[in-house]
Amino acid sequence: MIERRVRVTNRLGLHARAAALLVRTANTFQSTLRLERVDAAAAADAKSILSVLMLAAARGTELRVTADGVDEMEAMSALCGLFADGFGENEG
């Protein structure tokens, strides 16, 4: 199992569109993927959109991403990549 910290940087936070992209991506991997608020207020299964939306992760929220499984490295790098470029929403 591997673990990394990310921060929500896109303006609207993990809203429906961003969450959909995250969940779609997560579902392409076999590993168990979880997101947890570092303030420990909530944790989510990254493959469930309802669960992800319930993190209520607004802009600036810090999350801990954990990946556990055969493709955990690839999965982690794909998810962190989404957070890093603000789910493609940050330009303009």
Added chain:
Amino acid sequence: MSKRRRKTEQEERWRGRGVSEGVALGRVLRVFNGTRQVYRATLDEKDIGREVRRLRAAIRLARRQLLAIKARAEKELGADHAYIFDAHLLMLEDRKLLDDVEKYISEERANAEWAVKVAADRLLAVYAEIKDDYLRERGSDIEDVTQRILVALSGEGLDYRKLTEDAIIVAEDLLPSAVAELDFEHARAIATDAGGWTSHTAIIARGLRIPAVVGLRDLHRRAQTGDQVVVDAQQGIVILHPSAETVKHYKALITNSSGVRHLPASEDGRGPLLMLDGKEITLRANVELPAEYEDVRRYGARGIGLYRSEFLLSHKGAMPSEEEQCEAYREVAELAGEDGATIRLFDLGGEKFGGATTETERNPALGLRAIRFSLRQEEVLRTQARAILRAAAYGHLDIVLPMVSDVTDVRRAKRLINEERARLDSEGKKSGRVKIGAMIEVPSAVMTADKVAREVDFFSLGTNDLVQYLLAVDRGNEDVADWFRSLHPAVLQSIERTLDAARKALIPAVVCGEMASTPAYVVVLIGLGATDLSMTPSSIPRVRRTIAGIKHADAQEIALACLECETADDVEELVRVRLSKNWPHLFPPKSLPAPRDAE
């Protein structure tokens, strides 16, 4: 359709109220209108597996619908906007929701609808706690998805436009938007759980001359699309899964009475309609659906007294463009001919204009609707005004403003319409002369009718809404149907006051509610001073016959006596006694409003 049900199908009867005459035999077509009531049913242990399969099938159906919607949205709006449907699809596929629902079905032995609602409510409760406004709003996506599952569970697809030849529409209630989506020319009858004599269902059914029974409580939930059903509006009953004997009985009845449904068009329909003592009365047509257009000429209406334009809004959120509207109004103008047509501006609340208002109003009938909505969303009014002004270059069209409270609404609307007229001129576009009138249906407009009359070219009296607002009774609510009294002395005084104000200001007044379609009420209306009535076209022959058979002076005398009454009961009793005594040939006992205790 399903074998397992056929064995246990037994004839079942519902008693309601017949609101549009006739008898029909056909197959149920369930129509869903968006305000879904979810009921709790407890299942037998052995039915749980079936219920879970039903849920999964519904979710697959909802998924296919969403994929189709998403594909269309991508094409029309671009991939960025279609993303929301991707989120909805993921919610449908989300194990978190499905596991909760399936668990609830099996543990609580609940029906799928209820389980979906419970699971959704739990999720929504969590969302309601979210502090970030934008994220919290995503709860609406969950509601949307939940609704879609519920619709799929009801067995309805998105394509209930294609009706089979013998479709009998079964709905909780019919809203204008549902009507616009249906191909009503093929509907044989309508049966709804809610509704009264003046509900939309009733008005539509009478307009289409098909039988309708309303107030059936739970028929919509119990009937399945494809079930055989009898609608007998004469007796106010609906029979689901009729026995072979019942079917035989009704088939004979329908064959014998075919043609009764259509009253003959009057041959003298073209000439002026005179009462026995020479007073002239004008009869016009209320129109909403294209299916009714041919009736306008057929029944000899003097033009269109009320065109309900909101029926152009066929789909939620799809606001017809200026061009589309202009085309529709031109058609109406041509149809109406020399006598002209009065276009009522959209008489709807924000919910019909998708996204224009996001919050659900707690009291929509008293909310931001009709002219209030159009004044708030100026572009809606401006677009509609431009379309009407342009169409008026090709025929006689007038505009009537719905639900005005007082002169303020009139002045504001007139200013906007005049601005658009000036803009059309400066753009070099042709426009026609259009008179502007006010619907008098709000008590404050009645009280200040003399002031309003000085600002407009004519009055239209909308009696349905007037009764609703004056007596504070929701006309779609069966529980208060006893308080909805068209012949209430307060209603009669309001009508008299309004007609009087119009007369003093030398402007015409058209009475265009359902009251004008009912011969017994017509006598009272004419007695109160009405000379211009607009009604469902198919009612014209009946009303014409009544008017041609009585004297104006007699109607006046009856109306005067009605105004002296204390209660609606007294008025109804007086009308019943006087009409059957004066004109027994015109008012046989059954044609009059039934005494209260007989209902």
